[in-house]
Amino acid sequence: MNIPYILSIITFFPLIAGGIPILFMHKEDETLIKRWAIIVSLIPLALSIYLWATYNPAAGLVVTEEKLWIPGLDVYYRLGVDGINLPLIFLTTLLSTLSIYYSSHVVKERVKEYFLFFLLLETGLMGVFVSLDFFLFYVFWEIELVPMYFIIGIWGHERREYAAIKFFIYTLAGSVLMLLAMLGIYFTTGTFSLVALPGKELFGGNFALQSLAFWAIFIALAIKVPSWPFHTWLPDAHVEAPTAGSVMLAGVLLKLGTFGFIRILLPIFPKIFHYYAIPIAILAIISIIYGALVSLAQSNLKRMIAYSSVNHMGYVILGIAAAAYATGTSGTVLVDRATALNGAVLQMFNHGIITGGLFFLAGMLYHRSHTYDLSAFGGLGAILPAYYGVVAFMSMASLGLPGLAGFVSEFLVFRGAFAIIPYIAAFGVLGIVITAAFFLWKVIQMIFLGPVNERWRDMPDLRRYELISLAPLMIITLAIGVYPAPILNLINSGVVAVLRMIG
C-alpha cells in the first residue's frame, strides 16, 4: 500500500503505457505490438497482487487518491480499496493478462486495433471498481462500453453487428436511467461522494422519489448483471464475441452490475433496498431457475454458457437481496447477513474465474472445429484427454462440486439466505440440480462421451499456450475450493464494514 497512486497506476497503466505507444507502432509490427501488450498487462497484475498482499483487512475502506476534478460540480477524482473491490481488481488484471496472452496467439486480423481496444477495456473496467465518486463511476461505466462494442463488432462472428449494437444500446439505455437518478441524488445532497452519501437523507426523505431513483439505478445495474428479464443481450453478445471478448464479458463486465449493487444501492439506499428486497430476491430466483432451464435447452455451446451465467449471477443477487432484507434487524443476524454477502462477493470472483475458463475452453474448441454446435461433436474424450480433463474440471467447478471454488460461494449464499428468507432460498436449489444436468448432458456427454466422431479424429489436444492460459484459473479454482479462508478473510472485512455502516 505504500506505493503512491497505486490505484491510478493500476487503472491507467494499460492505457498510457500500453495503448498510447501502440498507437504509434507500425501496424505491420504485429509481434512487437503483441509482446508490448502482454508486458504492459503484467504490471497491473503484479501491482494488484502486491496490493492484495499488503492490504490490511482491518483498515476497512482506504481512500488512496482524492483530488478535486470538476470544482463547480464538486466532482472528485477519488479512488479507494476495500475487501470487496480488491478481489475484483485482481480478477480484472488476471483475466486481462490471460486474454491478451491468449489473443496474441489467435488474433490475426487488425492486430493493432485489437490490443489497443483491449488495453482501453482494462482501464475502463478497472476504473469502475476503484471509483469512490459516483460521477467518476459513471464516466468509467460508459468508457468501458466503447472498446467492448468494437471488440464484438469487429472481431466477432457472423451476426456480430447485431450483437454489438444490441449490447451497446441496451446498456446505454440503462445508463441514462442511472444518470438521471445520479443527478437527482446530487441535487438533493450536493455530493457525488460514495464515501459521504451513505447515511445522507435523499430527496428530503420523499419515499416515492427515493424509490424511483432506486429502481432507475437498479435497472441500469440489472441490465449489466444481467438479471432476468433484462438478460437477452447476453447470449447474443457471447455467441458473437471473439473468445477473449467473451472471457472479459463474462469474467469482469457482468460483475460491474452486482458490484454496483454493493457499492451504490446497498449503502446509499439501505431502507429502500430492504423494502424491495423480496421482489428482488424473487427476480434472483427466477434468474437462477430460468437461466438453468434455458441453458438446458441450448444446442450452442457458447449460448449455453451464457445462459448459465444468468443462473450463476442469480446467486449473487440472491445473496445481496438477503443481506439487504435483514437490514435494520438486530445484531444477532450479522452472521447470516455477512455470510450471504460474503457468498455474493465470492461468487462474483469465482464466476469470473470459472466462466472465464469455460469461455476460453469454448474458444479453443471453436478454433479447432469452427463450430459451437454441440451435436457436431461426440467421443472427443478419447481423442483429447487433456482438453477433456480441463473441461470436466471447470464444468464441475461451475456446477458447484465441493472441493472447488463454486461450491464455497454457493454454500455461503444459501447458508445466509436460508436463514433470512428460507422459502425463497429453498426454491433456488432447483437451479443447482438443473445446472448439473446441463453440464453433464450438454457439455460433457455431447462433446466428449459416446462413440468417437471420425470427423475429429486428427484434432490436436491442448497446446502449450492454451494450457498456460488455463492453468492459473484451475489453480485458483482448486485453491479456493480447498482452503477459502485467505480470500474470505479479505472479503469478510469489507462486507462486515459495509453491513455495520448501513446498520
Add this chain to the structure above:
Amino acid sequence: MFQLLWLIPALPLLSFFAIVLFANPNKRLSSNIAIGAIGLSWLISWAVVFRVVTTPHFELVDLPLAWMPAGDKILHLGVMVDPFTAIMLFMVPFVCTMIFVYSQGYMQGDPRYSRFFAYVSLFTAGMLGLVVADNLLLAFISWEVMGLCSYLLIGFWFEKPSAMNAAKKAFMTTRIGDVLLFLGMAYLYGQTGTLTFKDIFRPEVMEKLAQTTVSLGPLGTQPVAVIIALLIFGGAVGKSAQFPLHVWLPDAMEGPTPVSALIHAATMVAAGVYVVARTLPIFAAVEGSSALVAVGFIGAFTAFAAATIAIAQDDIKRVLAYSTISQLGYMMMALGIGGFVAGVFHLITHAFFKALLFLGSGSVIHSVEHGHHAAAEANGEHPGEHEEHFDANDMMNMGGLRTKMPATFWTYIIGTLALAGVAPLSGFWSKDEILAEAFGQFMHKGVASLPFFVWLMGTLGAVLTAFYMGRQIGLVFWGKPRTAAAEHTHESPASMTAPLIALAAFTLVLGFMNVPENFPLIGNGWLHHFIGEVFAAAHLEFEAVPFNFLVGGLSTLLALLGLGAGWALYKDHPAGAPDPLARPLGPIWRVLRNKYYVDEFYSATVVRGTIAFASLCYKFDDSWVIDPIVDWAGKGTAIFATANRLFDTHVIDGTVNFIGIFTHRWGDITRRIQTGRVQNYLVVAMASALALFGVFLMR
C-alpha cells in the same frame, strides 16, 4: 499418533494427483503408486484403530482448522476419531486395498489403466475423508467427491452409450438427494452456528433444535430437528439408493466390476448410512420423531421391494445390485427403530461379504469373457465377431463353473451364505440383531407399529434374499455349462483370487465381534460396548439386544429353505428354457423383471417434463416474449425515428422551404411591376392620384 489422521484421506488424494500429473504414461508405476498409497492409509488406519480399541473409555480426538470466516464467526473443518470412526477405519481402507489389488489383475490391458487407478484413488480419498470428518461440511465435500468419482468410473468406458447414460443417471439421481442434504446442512448451520459434530451434539444445542418449531403451512408445525433430519435423510436416500432414488444403483454396474465392488460395498452407498448414523442424535432429538419413522419405513420397504426385483433378474451383477439396495434397506430400518449398533454392525459385515461377492462375480465374468474368446478361436472364428450377441454377465450363459474355478466358487459360497444369513457367518449375526431389535420392540408396541412392519419386511426379505442367492449359485456354479464360453472358462489369476480369499476369511469370522452377551460360550457384545456410547454427550444411548433364539432360529431356517429352493429349482436349468417362475407368477413376474417400471415412469415424467419445460422457457425467452420485446423496442425506436425523419423533411423542413419558395414566387410575381420604365411609373402614379381624388369627391 492421531496427528497422522489427516494422512488417511490425504494419501490416496496425493496418489490421484501424482498419477494425473506425472505417472500417467507409466501404467505399472500408476497402479503401484495407488496401491502403495492406499496400503499406507490402511496401515495408519489400523494403527489408529488399535490405539482406540486398546484405550479404555476412549475420548474423541479432534483436530480442527479455521476454514472460513463468516461475519464475526469462523467455521472450522477438521478430522476426528471416535469409536464409530474407528470401526469404519477398520473396514474401509482394508476393503479398498483388496479391491485395488484385485483391479491390478482385472484391468490388465485396458488403455486407460492409469486413469482407472487415479479415479479409484480419489474415490477412496472421498470415502476416507467422509469417515474422519469432524463436521458435516467436510463430510459433504467428501461425499460429493465420491459422487464425481462414481460418475467418472461408471462412465469409465464412455464410448458405450449405456455406460455414459448410467453415469449421468447416477450423478443426477444422487444430486437430487445431495441438494436436500445441502439445504439441511445450510439450515443446521443457520440454527446452531456450527457444523462440527461434537458441538452440534452438546445437550443445549440438541435441546434448542428439539424445542424450536417452524410452521410448514398445511404440513403443520414441526420441530427444526425433524426438518433438518429429514433433509439429511434425503441425501442418504440418494446416496444409499433407497426408494424412490434407488434407480441409479443397478445401472452403476456399467462401470468395471472392481468399481461396482467399491461403490456397492465399502464406499459410496455406505456413505448414506454412515451419515444418517453419524447424525442420529438429530433424528432422535424429539420423542417419536417422524424423521426416524421415515427412515425405518423407507428402509423396510426398500429392503423388501428390492429383494423381490432381484429374484427376476438374469444379470449376475444386477442381482447383486438389487441385493445391495435391499441390504442397505436393512441398515436404514435398523437406524429407524433406534438400532444404531445393529445398523452399523450390518454395514461393516455387509461391506466385506458384498465386496467379496462383487469381486467374485467379476472373476466369473472375466473368465466367461475369456472363455468366449477361447471358444470362438477354437471354432476358427475371429475373436470379437459375435461380440454383440454375447452377454458375459448373463447367468443363463453360465453353468457348471464349480469345478472350473474352485477358488472363486468356494469364496463365492461363503459370501452367499453370509448374505443369506446362515449361522454362524457374519451376515447372520448382523441381520439377526436387526430382526431381534425389531421383534423385541414390536412385542412391546404391538402389531400396529413400525417395529412390526420392520420385522415383517425384514423377515420376508430374508427369505427372498436366500432364494435369489440360491438361484444365482445354482445357475452359475452347478449344472452343465450352458454355452461354449462357460465350457472354456478357467480360474482367474492369483492377484484376483487372493483378495477373494482374504475377504472370505473376514466374512467367516467377523460376526463374532458382536455375538450377544447372553449367547452361550461365545457371547461378548464387544461392538456394542465399543461404539454404544458415542452419542452419550447427546444423551442418546443404546441398550444391547439379547439373542432371541426364536428369531435367530426362524431366520436360519428360512434362509436354508430359501437357499435350498433357489438352488434346487435352478441348478439344472437348461439353456434357452424360460424361467421356471415366469409361468406361475405370470404378470407379477413381468412387473418384477421390469423393476416395477420405475425407470420408465421417471423418464416419462421427470426427465421429459424437465426437458419440455426447458424448451418452453427457451421459446418464451428467445422467440415468444422476452427477446422479441427487446427487438420490438429496438425496431419501434427505429420506426419512430423514421417517422420523425419524414415529419422533419416534410413538415418542419417543408414549412421552412415553403416560406422560402413562397417568398421566391411572390418576388417573381411582384418583380414584374418593377419594369424600370419611367413612363409606366408615371401612368401608375397618375392613376393612383385620380383614384384618390375620386374617393375624396364622393365623400
